[in-house]
Amino acid sequence: MGKVTVIGGAGFVGRYLVGRLAEQGHAVRVAVRDPEAASFVKPMGDVGQVQPIQANIRNEASIVRAVAGADCVINLAGIMFPGGSQSFRAVHEVGAATVALAAAGTGAGQLIHVSALGADEESASNYARSKAVGEAAVRAAYPDAAIIRPATIFGPEDKFFNLFARIATLSPVMPLFGGGRNKMQPVYVGDVAQAIATIVRNEMPGGIYELGGPQVLSMAALMAMVCEQTGRNRLMLPAPFFAAKIKAFFLQLTPWNILTMDQVELLKTDNVVGGDLPGLGDLGITPTTLDAVLPNYLYRFRKAGRLPSAEQA
Numbered sequence: 001m002g003k004v005t006v007i008g009g010a011g012f013v014g015r016y017l018v019g020r021l022a023e024q025g026h027a028v029r030v031a032v033r034d035p036e037a038a039s040f041v042k043p044m045g046d047v048g049q050v051q052p053i054q055a056n057i058r059n060e061a062s063i064v065r066a067v068a069g070a071d072c073v074i075n076l077a078g079i080m081f082p083g084g085s086q087s088f089r090a091v092h093e094v095g096a097a098t099v100a101l102a103a104a105g106t107g108a109g110q111l112i113h114v115s116a117l118g119a120d121e122e123s124a125s126n127y128a129r130s131k132a133v134g135e136a137a138v139r140a141a142y143p144d145a146a147i148i149r150p151a152t153i154f155g156p157e158d159k160f161f162n163l164f165a166r167i168a169t170l171s172p173v174m175p176l177f178g179g180g181r182n183k184m185q186p187v188y189v190g191d192v193a194q195a196i197a198t199i200v201r202n203e204m205p206g207g208i209y210e211l212g213g214p215q216v217l218s219m220a221a222l223m224a225m226v227c228e229q230t231g232r233n234r235l236m237l238p239a240p241f242f243a244a245k246i247k248a249f250f251l252q253l254t255p256w257n258i259l260t261m262d263q264v265e266l267l268k269t270d271n272v273v274g275g276d277l278p279g280l281g282d283l284g285i286t287p288t289t290l291d292a293v294l295p296n297y298l299y300r301f302r303k304a305g306r307l308p309s310a311e312q313a
Contacts, residue, residue, distance in 0.1 A: 002071030002109075004200065005029045007057060007099055010038035012157050013114065014076050016193035019044040024201050031055035031066040057095035058085060064102045072110040072200050073103040075138075080127070080159065081257045088130035096134035100141035110203065111145040112196055113138045117185075117210060118271055119149060125265040144206035146199050148192070151212040151271050154290065155189030156297040161226060163258065165301040168232040176236055177244040180220030183270040185212035188288035191280055198283045211280055212273035214287040219267070225290065229298040241268060 009018050009030035021028050022045030032038045035052035044050050055066040057077045067073045077099070079091050096113060103111040119131035138145050152160050168174060192211055198204070217225075220236060227234050239247075244264045252260040273279055280287050299305055 003027045003029070003069060004072045004074065005031055005067045005070040005108075007031045007055065007063070007066065007073070007075045008077035009074075010041055010052065011076055012155070012159075013153065013189055013192055013196075015041065015157075016155070016189050017074070017076070017196055018050060020193055020197040021200065022046070022049050024197060026072075026200070027051075029053050029066060029070065031063070057098060058090055060098050060102070063098050064106065067099070067102045067108060068106050070103075070106070070108050072112070073099065073108045074112045074114070074196060074200070075099045076114050078114065078116070078131075080263075081260065082126075088126050092127075092130035092134040093137060097137035097141060100138040100145060103145075104142045110200065111138070111142045111206075112148060112199060113145050114148045114150070114196070117149045117151045117212065117273065118266070118269060123265075124268075126262050127266060146204065146206045147208045148196060149208060149210045149277075150192050151185045151187045151210075151273065153189050153192055154186045154213075154293065158189070159257075160186070161294060161298060164223060164226045165230050165298050168227055168230045168234055169301050172234060173237045174223045174227065174234045175244070176220050176223060176238045177264060177267050178219075178241045179238040180218055180223065180236070182219050182267055183216055183272050184219060184222060185216045185272040186222075186290060187211050187213040187280075188293055191285055191288055194285055195280060195283050198285070208277050209279060209283070210273040210277045212287070214289055216272050225294070226298070229294050230301040231303060232301075 004021050004026045010032045018028055018041050028050045030038055030041050030052045033056050035054050038052040041050050055062040077091055077095055079086055082088050115135050116131045118128050119135055120128050121132040123129045135147055154161055195211055245261050248259045248261045248264050251258045
């Protein structure tokens with residue numbers, strides 16, 4: 001078993017991945033900006049097997065130290081909401097290149113870079129465009145890298161279903177941007193973590209993997225599912241994209257990270273796998289359905305919690 005460095009390993013995907021890597025017998029370094037805040041990862045392995053270490057993706061020297069001696073480097077660093085020095089360019093483009101160059105320079109035998117489904121250098125979305133530029137930088141520095149493109153990831157700590165569940169508790173209306181016709185294929189965070197761990201365990205060759213769940217649903221169907229799971233009877237109100245952008249312009253000025261104009265751009269295109277690249281099935285993983293997971297964490301938005309509601313609010 002080898003040594004694995006996980007950049008951003010204390011985040012959403014990382015907290016599911018680190019334990020799986022430890023179970024496989026790897027020594028895991030979790031590279032984060034604040035190791036003390038990431039101390040919760042230590043019990044995910046035997047004593048001393050999982051170690052948080054300090055690194056900042058914007059600091060090349062710290063990344064080189066973090067990956068030195070690693071057999072495998074996994075880059076999970078990514079942001080949905082830019083702010084201050086944490087810009088899309090700094091994290092998704094320059095940061096991705098920094099990790100790939102460090103992995104190549106220190107002789108890591110495997111590099112796994114987590115991008116996003118819909119990465120496209122021609123996209124009108126800054127997020128999607130930066131992800132594509134980052135992928136190109138990774139391939140240039142480390143041609144044999146495995147690039148993971150997950151669809152919208154769901155799970156207890158997600159920022160998608162939790163956000164709309166919160167909106168359902170506060171507003172009598174669920175907005176359907178663009179009419180809610182855009183298609184999505186949410187993928188469970190545990191499946192994404194298992195896919196990465198499988199690639200590490202089997203030392204699989206590089207290439208691009210697209211990870212999507214078993215269900216392709218419209219945004220309107222997903223919002224109806226949120227209302228059902230939270231026990232809320234809400235009006236589904238179609239909203240044109242230009243109106244959504246106006247609303248997002250003001251919301252992105254708040255500290256709540258609810259909606260940005262760039263996210264509205266993302267919603268204009270379907271977020272589903274193309275089917276011509278390897279996915280979960282090729283890795284021997286049966287995708288987890290939304291119904292199997294959503295009730296386990298959206299119950300907290302119900303008036304009666306885990307108990308059946310007498311009536312919808």
